[in-house]
Amino acid sequence: SSSLPVFSHDEVTKHRSLEDGVWVTYKGGVYDVTEFVPMHPGGNKILLAAGGALEPFWALYAVHDQEYVLEILSKYKVGELSAEDLKKQGEAKESDPYSSDPERHPVLRINSKKPFNAEPPPEILTESYITPHVLFFKRNHLPVPQVDPASYRLQVEGLPRGALTLSLKDLKTRFPKHTVTATLQCAGNRRSDMNQVKEVKGLNWGISAIGNAKWSGARLRDVLLAAGFGPDVAKWARHVHFEGLDKDVTGSAYGTSIPINKAMNEDGDVLLAYEMNGEDIPADHGFPVRVVVPGVVGARNVKWLGRIVVSAEESSSHWQQHDYKVFSPGTDWSKVDHTSSPAIQELPVQSAITVPADGAQIDHSDETLTVKGYAWSGGGREVVRVDVSLDGGKTWQVAQLRSGDKGQPDEPSPPPGRSWAWKLWELTAPLPPDADELEIICKAVDNGYNVQPDTIPPIWNLRGLLNNAWHRVKVKVT
Ligand code: HEM
Numbered sequence: 001s002s003s004l005p006v007f008s009h010d011e012v013t014k015h016r017s018l019e020d021g022v023w024v025t026y027k028g029g030v031y032d033v034t035e036f037v038p039m040h041p042g043g044n045k046i047l048l049a050a051g052g053a054l055e056p057f058w059a060l061y062a063v064h065d066q067e068y069v070l071e072i073l074s075k076y077k078v079g080e081l082s083a084e085d086l087k088k089q090g091e092a093k094e095s096d097p098y099s100s101d102p103e104r105h106p107v108l109r110i111n112s113k114k115p116f117n118a119e120p121p122p123e124i125l126t127e128s129y130i131t132p133h134v135l136f137f138k139r140n141h142l143p144v145p146q147v148d149p150a151s152y153r154l155q156v157e158g159l160p161r162g163a164l165t166l167s168l169k170d171l172k173t174r175f176p177k178h179t180v181t182a183t184l185q186c187a188g189n190r191r192s193d194m195n196q197v198k199e200v201k202g203l204n205w206g207i208s209a210i211g212n213a214k215w216s217g218a219r220l221r222d223v224l225l226a227a228g229f230g231p232d233v234a235k236w237a238r239h240v241h242f243e244g245l246d247k248d249v250t251g252s253a254y255g256t257s258i259p260i261n262k263a264m265n266e267d268g269d270v271l272l273a274y275e276m277n278g279e280d281i282p283a284d285h286g287f288p289v290r291v292v293v294p295g296v297v298g299a300r301n302v303k304w305l306g307r308i309v310v311s312a313e314e315s316s317s318h319w320q321q322h323d324y325k326v327f328s329p330g331t332d333w334s335k336v337d338h339t340s341s342p343a344i345q346e347l348p349v350q351s352a353i354t355v356p357a358d359g360a361q362i363d364h365s366d367e368t369l370t371v372k373g374y375a376w377s378g379g380g381r382e383v384v385r386v387d388v389s390l391d392g393g394k395t396w397q398v399a400q401l402r403s404g405d406k407g408q409p410d411e412p413s414p415p416p417g418r419s420w421a422w423k424l425w426e427l428t429a430p431l432p433p434d435a436d437e438l439e440i441i442c443k444a445v446d447n448g449y450n451v452q453p454d455t456i457p458p459i460w461n462l463r464g465l466l467n468n469a470w471h472r473v474k475v476k477v478t
């Protein structure tokens with residue numbers, strides 16, 4: 001490194017655009033990352049650090065706290081920062097923006113601490129039909145905002161009558177309380193298996209970035225009607241935007257949008273929820289109000305809801321336009337055009353095996369083997385069957401489905417098109433004789449007869465989203 005030039009802070013600050021080059025500093029090194037900008041998985045946000053230090057931004061997005069990220073960065077090193085300027089940077093060090101995040105249960109498997117992203121162990125996930133909030137996966141992009149319920153205000157904007165401002169009490173008293181059992185799944189659920197096929201960029205989720213809860217709140221439809229939504233608005237309105245109160249360093253909030261027909265449909269069941277499983281929504285899950293968009297990807301279920309906007313256009317936010325989109329397996333980071341794919345909304349049919357775990361040992365003297373898991377489909381489509389194979393897909397048996405806890409009556413069946421909740425399934429079958437290893441597979445079918453693809457390669461995509469290939473686990477019989 002002694003052969004590299006030394007730059008002053010002033011010199012670095014001159015490189016703040018694609019035209020002048022994008023330079024950043026990190027721990028005393030100077031990097032010209034201009035060529036990396038179009039390949040950055042976090043999009044244009046990288047430009048925020050242009051001309052200065054990466055550290056305060058990476059403290060906010062600790063997804064960068066990985067060896068391979070530093071390897072990428074090292075390729076772009078062009079020099080050293082002068083010792084004097086490095087010292088000044090150290091003195092201006094930011095405090096930890098995550099210091100007020102809530103406590104979490106240690107059983108959760110952490111994919112990223114800051115922001116907090118974690119999932120429960122699979123074998124616990126399917127022990128209860130309703131996922132307790134402590135065990136529910138947590139997917140945060142930013143620090144958890146602290147919201148005072150007394151001064152909380154929700155803004156509803158974009159309608160001809162002007163903005164409507166609602167307090168938490170307004171939401172609870174002016175609109176009927178509606179309860180929906182709905183499964184929430186992150187688009188990155190099962191990404192780690194996709195990563196095994198070929199490297200993808202994103203948090204390494206296992207199979208538990210999914211959970212099922214009872215959500216209660218006001219219907220979005222009722223709130224929009226109260227704010228002045230009517231036939232004239234229906235002529236031009238196409239999307240409803242949601243903005244969270246979690247803001248990044250530039251003050252821009254987490255945000256997304258959903259189509260207006262989902263928002264206004266009486267059978268769409270979109271909620272501005274203030275309760276999860278009969279209690280106030282916990283801090284990690286969006287206290288005091290989150291949007292619940294049943295049947296739609298987790299990313300649209302905006303937590304810590306601050307603002308709703310009715311619009312003719314989709315949200316322009318990073319998470320609507322530059323993330324949560326899927327491309328052809330042949331598309332790589334150098335070719336990706338985010339305008340070429342639509343934002344993910346309804347999710348495809350999904351299932352996974354939670355018991356036994358991959359790599360588990362089965363006793364050869366056991367007469368039977370019990371396999372358990374979950375199955376769910378987006379868009380209100382009901383899972384009608386789960387097939388399980390104990391021999392790598394040669395023969396199949398039908399698993400038993402339930403919509404309640406084991407030994408308890410099922411929840412009443414929802415009307416067609418409103419199956420928002422998962423089904424838990426179980427199969428107990430004779431242990432195949434003379435096998436020393438079993439490949440167990442599950443696959444679900446929904447009421448549109450949609451099926452899961454058998455392998456990952458045809459659905460591989462650079463961000464590792466929507467992995468719904470047959471789930472396979474291998475167990476040893478000893
Ligand atoms: C994600 C590299 C700067 C914001 C990522 C990922 C890589 C990366 C490899 C994917 C990580 C993963 O999910 O495994 C870099 C490099 C940078 C840089 C080499 C050097 C200049 C920045 C800056 C910001 C930023 C300055 C913010 C101001 C993000 C965000 C994500 C991301 C928001 C997406 C996280 C998510 O999945 O939600 N970056 N990054 N990055 N980066 Fe950067």
Ligand code: MTE
Pocket residue numbers: 136137138139140141142184185186187243244245246254284285286297298299300301302303304305
């Ligand atoms: N809402 C806000 N305001 N900020 C976020 O980071 N993450 C989204 C969504 N809503 C997010 C958000 C994503 S990607 C998912 S998968 C779900 O919240 C996760 O919800 P959970 O943490 O309650 O499981």
